[in-house]
Amino acid sequence: MIVELWLGGVSLDLYQDTDIKHTLQINDVAEVKDRQASYTNSFKLPKTPKNIRTLDGLGIHSSTSNIPYLKPDALLKIDGFDFLTQAWVQITSTDDEYSVSIYSGIIEFFKIFENKTIGDYLTAELTEINHNKNLTTVINTQNDDTLKYTYLFADFNGRTHRKSNGNVVNIDYVVPSVLVSYLFEKIHTKAGYTFSGEFLTFDDYINWFISYPKAPEDDGSTVYFDETKTDITFSPPGAEGSFGFTFNNGGSNGVKILEKGIYNILTEGTAGLNEPIPSGLGNLTFNFYATINGIEINLAPQMELNENDVIDIFYDINTDWNGSASMHFKIRKLEDISFTEEFKDLKVSDLLKDVYNFMGLTPNIDNVNRSIEYLTNERRFKNASTEDWSNYLVSIDKETYKFGSSYAQNNLFKYKYNDQEDNQSDGSLFIDNKNLDEEKTVFTSITYSVEKELLSDFYVNSSLTQKVSIYKLYEKEPQDGSTELKYKPLSKRYFYLRMNKVNTSVDIGSDIQDLEQTNSIIKFGEFRDLTMGYIIGKYYKDFKNVINQSVIWNVTLNVPYPKLLQLDLTKVLYFNQLQQYCFINKISFDDSKTTAELVRIKDFRS
The missing domain is CATH 2.60.120 (Jelly Rolls)
Structure with a gap:
């Protein structure tokens, strides 16, 4: 096997007998909260003059090389085939040789956003939705469905209606919300990646907003x-x-x-x-x-x-x-609404992981063509293409029944809460295995849940009072000797909302501006289909066929080398010897051996 390693367009010197063990995966199902990369084992590079020069003098005691602290782009070629492209070389130590590992796959995509926030990374893009909050702007968002942001009315624990007229909806304590799909698309476009997946047509993705995290001070x-x-x-x-x-x-x-x-x-x-x-x-x-x-x-x-x-x-x-x-x-x-400024504490990677976990997505990335196919759990574990690999199975080396310590009997998907004792919007993914720990949190959203109180009555007009959720952006503080309430903003509260558009006559106004206007539409923000129980029930039911009564086989395979270099990890494989359908969770190979971790899909296409 002829191995070549290129760094920044320059080939590195390798030992003639360099044998690199590769581990390929599109996602380890043992880690639901993260999305993992393919990687190699640690191997050695000779400390030749060319390698020292290419690595900016690394290993020379007077060197100021930054290579160990960066994620430099690399290309690993095997027998002339571009095997790992736009990979990341990590050099962990130097003595008489360099100790090197290579990572590839989704890590290349996430490397772009390392330590970047939405506000920083999308500064130029978000200027198109920055705006001044006034009555005209708010009402325009009720009528224009093409905008990427809108004002969704709910009970934010502020003053919902005007002081002078309780029949007029008040905009002063309402914050705008932006489409999650808008941010998701802007992130990919800025990174230079296209993406696809059937989830793009789901209403849960299309009608999904994240709120502006800054509550207006006093009257805004x-x-x-x-x-x-x-x-x-x-x-x-x-x-x-x-x-x-x-x-x-x-x-x-x-x-x-x-x-x-x-x-x-x-x-x-x-x-x-x-x-x-x-x-x-x-x-x-x-x-x-x-x-x-x-x-x-x-x-x-x-x-x-x-x-x-x-x-x-x-x-x-x-x-x-x-x-x-x-x-x-x-x-x-x-008030000037600046998504650019207020999204500066929202990490790009955290928003992406929320989307992945809410929709049950696995990214299958092609770094050569800079494209990502997002696979739902249904697509990956129920509707996948199949292939018979019976002829490639050499031996079954071990059979196990749980994914290490990654899961418990009760696996919690959680929100953040104003009251740390609350859990009303959380959900549980149950595994029928009494030998597992009793409970574990496997995922926590970046956003806050609505309050556990009953829905609030929101007056719209004489014939309509809408039930709305309480998104707590304010603390109500009574003032001494007065019936007047002071509304104290809570800092940095992100919420998810669904939009419910109601066609009805409604008076919308502002105490600040002392203005009112009648409109024929009002859009409400609802917590509909956003509880973790709903998410698990809809997007993880096929995943349960993997982790419930799980069976994992460690096997030795004999797969033709060209097939390994172009392996399709999205396929479900059938093995006659196991009488089961499986998917490859991980596969590792070097010059001498190919091993894999196969996971049974219970009742696949039963």
Whole structure:
């Protein structure tokens, strides 16, 4: 067997009799929470001048080589065939030789995202869904089904309806949610991989959202400017001028805007005459108005302002007696939603693993063509293509009945919880083997569960009250001596939601913006089909035929070498000697021997 190892396009010197033992797998079923790579055993490289030079002087005591701390791309060729492509060379130690191992498969894909977060890795991509939260934007998400994000109404433990009118749905304590499929696709596209799989047509994948993790502080706005002028006096026949508000404007009258955005503008002004008023006098008319950049405009509660816009408030008073005027002028910048910023603590690898485990997926990766076929458990353990390998079986070396210590009788799939004692959304994968440990957690989602309380009643209109889940983004804090509640945001809470679109007349508004609008559609966020019990029941029923009453055979095989180099690990194999259908969990080979770990699929195509 002629072995060649290339690093960064340069061939490394190997010993003439180098014999590398290869272990191939697309996923070890003994580790449900992870997806594993193919690898080689540790082997030796000679410390030749060429190898030292290629490895940047590694092994020379004065060397500053970074090779052991990186994951350099490698190519392993066997008899001229590109066997492991875009693999990762790991050099663990150096004495008179280099100790080397090679990893390939899904690890190459995950290597791209190592220590990267969604916000960092997809910075440019997420800018297209960053937006300003205002009533127009929120209502637009109710009506436009092409958007990749939307506002899904639920009980976030904040104020669900307006203070001034309990019949109007309040947007101020609602966060947006983005499609998981959107993020999943962007991750692959950015990495340069295409992907396929029947799960792409499942409603559980298509209608699957992850929430924005930042709850708005208080009312969700930032006070930009807030001032009251009470020292404006006038006398007959009146006066006209600016109230004299100034901010960021070099001392000149007017409030200068430094950042483009949507702003909420509040003005409350009054004018009055000094008492006592002499007989026959007491006439007063006045007008307050605003300008932007010197042009008179009608102020609205919600306005889009540009950088360097200058807003000024004026008075025009006509009178026959003395008096004074006052004005309260407040500008608040409405919340900017930045998925780019707030997803900076969500690891790419963690989101991918959640998708894999929720949908029961095994990635079958082709690093040459940079494509991934995602296999569901049903596709892998029930509907797989089959092949008869009876002629390749040399011996059955051992038969065992459990996957080491990886599973227990009760295997938990879990969510995070605000109350650590809760478990209402968890699920169990049971294995009928009394010799296993009693219980083990095999997977925990990155997201939080809804609260265990009963569904909340959410008023929509006089003929519809919707039952909604409680996604706890706020703690309600009573204030001393007051019936008013303060809503304290909880930090970094991700939730999964399904969208339920309801066609009905609904009034949607905002206390911040003091605006309301009637719409014919409202979208609710539900925890429907998201409990771990549902996930296990739907996507792991075929996996139970593998781990329940499991049988694992360690065997010796005699497989033609060309077939090993192009092995299809997605096939289910039949062995007449076993009278069973199996799949290869792992297969290892070198110059002298081929061994495999076969796992029985109970009742395969019974």
